Amino acid sequence: MRAKHHNGKPDRRMRGFETAGGLLRTRIREVGEARGFAVSRLLTHWAEVVGQDLAAQTRPVKIGYSKGGLGATLTLLTTGPAAPMVQMQLPQIREKVNACYGYNAISRISLTQTAPTGFAEGQAQFTPAPKPAPKAPDPKILRAAERTTEGCANAELKSALETLARNVLTRSAERAAQKKG
Incomplete structure (x- = not known):
C-alpha cells in the first residue's frame, strides 16, 4: 500500500525505481501464478530459499495442486548426474520451501531430469552467472596507497602494504558512496 499525500500523488519516497520495481513485481507474480507459484519469492530468490x-x-x-486441494506438488528441474544427490535432500528442500510459504503448502516434490544444455529455447542454466571482473582501482586510491609505503625499503613488504592500503581505501570509499546513495 502506498502512502499518498492529500493531492493524490505518491509520497516522494515511493516514486522512481520503487515504482518500476512494483511493475516488475506484478509481472513476475502474474507469470508465477500462471505456473502455480502463489509466492513469487520462490522463483526470484530460489538460491536464498x-x-x-x-x-x-x-x-x-511448477507447482501442481491436487483435486482435493490438500498439499501441492513442486516440480524441480535438475540434471541426471545431480538427481540422486538432490533426491536425498528432498525433505530438507520441502521444509525450506514451506518455510518460504509460511505453512505446509508443498506436500510432495517431484524431480524432472534434463541435460544442462539443449532445447534451443529456454535452455536450463544450472550454474550462476560468472562474477564480473573486478574494476580497476581509482587512480587517487593508488597514489594514496603508494604514499603510505614511501619509506619502506623491502620490496616484498612494500608491495604487500600497498595492496593492503589499496583494499582498505577502496572499501572505505565504497562505504562512503553507499551512505550517500
Missing part, C-alpha cells in the same frame, strides 16, 4: 549449492543444481518448474 534452498541455498547456493542446491540452486546451482535445481530450478523450480
